[in-house]
Amino acid sequence: xxxxxxxxxxDERLVxxxxxxxxxxxxxxxxxxxxxxxWLIFAxxxxxxxxxxxxxxxxxxxxxxxxxLAVAVxxxxxAGEFDLSIGSLVGFAGATTAILASEFGIPLYVGxxxxxxxxxxxxxxNGYLVIxxxxxxxxxxxxxxFIIRGLTIGLTRLITGRTQVGGLDDFAGYAFMRxxxxxxxxxxxxxxxxxxxxxxxxxxxxxxVLLRTQIGNWIFGSGGAPQAARQVGVPVDKVKVGLFMxxxxxxxxxxxxxxxxxxxxxxxxxxxxxxxAIIAVVxxxxxxxxxxxxxxxxxxGALIFGMVKQGLVFAGxxxxxFFVFMGAMLVxxxxxxxxxxxxxxxxxx
Amino acid sequence: MKNFKSLALLLMSxxxxxxxxxxxxxxxxxxxxxVEVEEAEPVEEAAEVEVETEAEEEPAAAxxxxxxxxxxxxxAVxxxxxxxxxxAEEAAPAAQTDRxxxxxxxxxxxxxxxxxxxxxxxxVQQAGEDMGVTVEYQAPQTFDMVxxxxxxxxxxxxxxxxxxxxxxxxSALEDSIRAAVDAGIPVVSxxxxxxxxKDFGILVHVGQTEYEAGLGGGxxxxxxxxxxxxxxxxxxxxxxxxxxxxxxxxxxxxxxGTVEVIAVELADPIDSQQRISAAIVSNNPDGxxxxxxxxxxxxxxxLEEDGLLGEIQLGTFDLSPExxxxxxxxxMLFAIDQQQYIQGYLPIVLLTLYNTNLNTIANDVLMTxxxxxxxxxxxxxxxxxAAGTR
Numbered sequence: 001x002x003x004x005x006x007x008x009x010x011d012e013r014l015v016x017x018x019x020x021x022x023x024x025x026x027x028x029x030x031x032x033x034x035x036x037x038x039w040l041i042f043a044x045x046x047x048x049x050x051x052x053x054x055x056x057x058x059x060x061x062x063x064x065x066x067x068x069l070a071v072a073v074x075x076x077x078x079a080g081e082f083d084l085s086i087g088s089l090v091g092f093a094g095a096t097t098a099i100l101a102s103e104f105g106i107p108l109y110v111g112x113x114x115x116x117x118x119x120x121x122x123x124x125x126n127g128y129l130v131i132x133x134x135x136x137x138x139x140x141x142x143x144x145x146f147i148i149r150g151l152t153i154g155l156t157r158l159i160t161g162r163t164q165v166g167g168l169d170d171f172a173g174y175a176f177m178r179x180x181x182x183x184x185x186x187x188x189x190x191x192x193x194x195x196x197x198x199x200x201x202x203x204x205x206x207x208x209v210l211l212r213t214q215i216g217n218w219i220f221g222s223g224g225a226p227q228a229a230r231q232v233g234v235p236v237d238k239v240k241v242g243l244f245m246x247x248x249x250x251x252x253x254x255x256x257x258x259x260x261x262x263x264x265x266x267x268x269x270x271x272x273x274x275x276x277a278i279i280a281v282v283x284x285x286x287x288x289x290x291x292x293x294x295x296x297x298x299x300x301g302a303l304i305f306g307m308v309k310q311g312l313v314f315a316g317x318x319x320x321x322f323f324v325f326m327g328a329m330l331v332x333x334x335x336x337x338x339x340x341x342x343x344x345x346x347x348x349x
Numbered sequence: 350m351k352n353f354k355s356l357a358l359l360l361m362s363x364x365x366x367x368x369x370x371x372x373x374x375x376x377x378x379x380x381x382x383x384v385e386v387e388e389a390e391p392v393e394e395a396a397e398v399e400v401e402t403e404a405e406e407e408p409a410a411a412x413x414x415x416x417x418x419x420x421x422x423x424x425a426v427x428x429x430x431x432x433x434x435x436x437a438e439e440a441a442p443a444a445q446t447d448r449x450x451x452x453x454x455x456x457x458x459x460x461x462x463x464x465x466x467x468x469x470x471x472x473v474q475q476a477g478e479d480m481g482v483t484v485e486y487q488a489p490q491t492f493d494m495v496x497x498x499x500x501x502x503x504x505x506x507x508x509x510x511x512x513x514x515x516x517x518x519x520s521a522l523e524d525s526i527r528a529a530v531d532a533g534i535p536v537v538s539x540x541x542x543x544x545x546x547k548d549f550g551i552l553v554h555v556g557q558t559e560y561e562a563g564l565g566g567g568x569x570x571x572x573x574x575x576x577x578x579x580x581x582x583x584x585x586x587x588x589x590x591x592x593x594x595x596x597x598x599x600x601x602x603x604x605x606g607t608v609e610v611i612a613v614e615l616a617d618p619i620d621s622q623q624r625i626s627a628a629i630v631s632n633n634p635d636g637x638x639x640x641x642x643x644x645x646x647x648x649x650x651x652l653e654e655d656g657l658l659g660e661i662q663l664g665t666f667d668l669s670p671e672x673x674x675x676x677x678x679x680x681m682l683f684a685i686d687q688q689q690y691i692q693g694y695l696p697i698v699l700l701t702l703y704n705t706n707l708n709t710i711a712n713d714v715l716m717t718x719x720x721x722x723x724x725x726x727x728x729x730x731x732x733x734x735a736a737g738t739r
Contacts, residue, residue, distance in 0.1 A: 049507030058502045065495070153585065153612075163586040166520040258495050262521035268586045271491045313503035316452075319488040320470075 027285035028297035030337030034283065035300050035307070037336055038329065042311035049314035050307075053190040060192065063306025064199035065254055067299055069273060070280035071202045072250035074298035075210070076243040077281055080223035080290025081137040083244060085126060086251040086277065088148035090270025093119050093255035095156050098165035098265030107173035108260070116252050122148065123248025127241030137244075145274065153267045166264035174260070182260040195257045199299065202250070206295035219243070224291025280305050283333045285341065304333050451482040451704050453511040453697055454504040457540065458497055458587075459488050463615065464642050464669050465689060469540070471737045472693025473513075480701040485509075492584055492615075494521035501525040511535050511700030516542025516549075517587045523549065535703050537696040540689065541589035543714045552703065553710040555695045557687040557718030563593035565719050566638055566664055566685050567600025573662050573682055575636030576606035579628055583621070583644040585612045590640045593666060597638050609634075613644060621647035626655060636662040642669035645684075649675055668722060670734050677727035686730075687718030690738045 042050045049055045069086055076083055093115040100111035126144055130137045156163055168174060181198075184191025210216040221229035222236045230236050251270070259265050282288060283304055284297025308329040317325060455473050459466025470486050477484030487504065489496035494517070502525050504512055512534050516522055519542060529536050530550035538546045539555040546554035570578060578601050580594040598608040611628045613621035625637075625648050637652075639645040645665035649672075652658045658680045665672055666685045675681035695715065702708040722730055733739040 046507070049503065052506055052508075054506035055503070058499065058506045061502070062499050162591060164518060164588060166518070168520070261524075262495060262498060262518075263523070264494070264518060264520040266494060266518065266521070266586050268492055269495065271493060310499065310503040313454075313485075313487055313500055314507050316483075316485045316507075318486050320486075322490060
């Protein structure tokens with residue numbers, strides 16, 4: 001992507017840096033190297049499945065589903081906040097859409113819009129509470145993680161008596177929703193999920209906003225030096241509330257994709273996704289402390305995650321060992337990331 | 350062999366990190382050597398895999414051009430009159446009689462922390478050894494059907510000679526399983542999914558039908574005089590477990606009693622115990638049915654703590670050492686046994702025979718349960734359960 005070579009505004013703006021040096025200064029460089037490393041490991045360890053088109057479609061879909069969350073989370077984390085409630089929100093938004101269709105006969109696309117509005121309201125409240133109470137967003141959204149999950153299970157069981165709502169393909173508007181959110185695009189005879197497109201689109205928009213717009217500067221400012229940002233007139237509170245609504249939007253998008261793809265909603269959907277999204281963002285070079293990071297990095301972090309997750313299946317690693325490899329791969333990716341960044345910073349000086 | 354492969358992969362990745370960090374300082378000859386030595390093993394294996402799949406790649410390529418595939422099918426039909434299309438497609442693998450070339454992937458929804466599923470996994474591994482075939486066992490880390498469907502997709506992409514799946518949520522897994530069947534991979538389902546297996550094009554389902562098992566449990570409870578029961582669900586969202594509770598409820602209600610469903614946390618026994626205790630206080634039940642050992646253990650603990658062992662009739666689905674001891678000692682009325690060991694074992698045998706000999710089973714469902722373990726039989730089963738096979 002062309003935007004990768006652009007130096008952030010305000011960063012050594014008087015120095016005319018060479019293209020290579022500017023490239024080295026990007027936070028996502030380490031993640032790119034990590035992605036290539038992980039790809040190489042699995043290309044060697046499991047060439048049959050991993051290198052096939054079907055294999056690529058498989059790990060790209062997994063990456064896309066996490067990546068949609070990770071891109072939004074990266075923006076929020078650059079602004080210095082966490083949102084732990086998105087995993088629960090995935091379950092909530094999906095269940096809302098499905099219940100509206102199955103119990104009240106509302107077409108799926110209307111149900112999805114209602115779910116979107118509710119998700120945005122929840123996102124707004126997350127942000128509003130963080131701003132008003134001045135409590136860490138970690139605590140506030142940890143609370144909403146449980147509240148939303150509990151509400152989803154409680155309400156779903158209250159209304160349907162079950163915890164799953166299935167057979168969505170029989171309801172009005174399914175075909176239309178499928179063409180938007182769940183269709184497979186055939187490339188060389190293998191179906192690639194349209195969620196991959198959504199993932200890349202979100203990544204591109206987020207990158208554009210971060211690097212080319214005033215809002216992008218506000219986001220960096222809100223996370224890096226909120227006090228200074230306020231003093232120069234950045235609406236830090238509005239930026240943060242807006243970003244909480246962005247993560248809620250991403251959760252809704254993922255929920256809709258999942259619900260339409262698998263034709264059922266489950267109250268447990270999205271469990272632990274909030275942590276995996278944060279991990280993907282950190283792999284992508286965004287600092288936990290805020291003020292530094294990139295959306296492309298989040299896209300690459302999700303790619304690494306998807307490749308590791310599915311690659312382990314191709315490599316024939318038993319499920320017993322999954323977490324060991326998951327953890328090892330993540331640490332390795334971050335180590336490589338940090339190492340490259342250190343080298344890059346040294347080269348820049 | 351499997352663990353060895355895993356270790357090799359881990360070593361290789363660690364070696365790469367060592368290599369990268371070594372580049373940061375002064376390059377040391379020693380470290381570079383380590384990298385070469387440790388990389389050698391996986392490369393060998395990679396070669397092995399290539400050989401294994403050369404034969405299979407052809408049908409995969411043919412799938413892109415339907416005309417060719419049909420031609421192949423007709424050839425196969427000419428050789429051996431097969432009734433089903435799926436069989437005809439499998440003509441190529443069927444010719445492969447060397448069992449060590451056969452690779453079967455199992456994708457279940459069983460979480461590694463559940464003792465029930467570790468018995469299934471033991472069955473899978475023992476069958477792999479007995480049949481002399483390669484088996485791989487996969488499961489999502491939480492009860493997440495999206496993750497499970499992605500695991501199935503990945504398994505299909507690796508083009509195995511057979512696929513074993515459990516189907517706890519048919520609509521969520523349908524597309525992935527149908528894709529496997531369409532790709533010409535013989536699929537056997539086990540444990541859950543008896544109602545949809547045939548429709549999906551699955552060769553046979555190995556398991557127990559949940560509703561009937563719950564009904565049987567309820568009838569036994571009703572015989573013992575239970576009128577006010579709890580159904581403890583440790584995996585809320587699993588349709589099979591909902592069906593068990595449903596069958597149990599119907600049987601108790603038929604006898605004039607009532608049932609309340611209580612949800613507990615699979616991974617947190619202490620919390621589960623407290624919730625069951627609380628439910629006992631508020632509902633004052635005379636019978637409890639748990640849907641697995643992860644529910645039975647905290648239920649037993651709750652009864653013991655409240656001094657109600659033997660007073661409240663306790664029954665459970667599935668066995669574990671502590672469940673069996675409780676049944677032997679009369680603290681538990683019965684344990685419903687679906688014999689999950691053979692749910693892991695038999696699909697491997699069936700798929701091996703299908704690959705080498707094109708054998709199929711005529712029944713849609715191979716019933717492995719329900720059987721009831723009571724005080725009379727518990728002692729014998731205890732030894733087997735401790736060995737991880739019951």
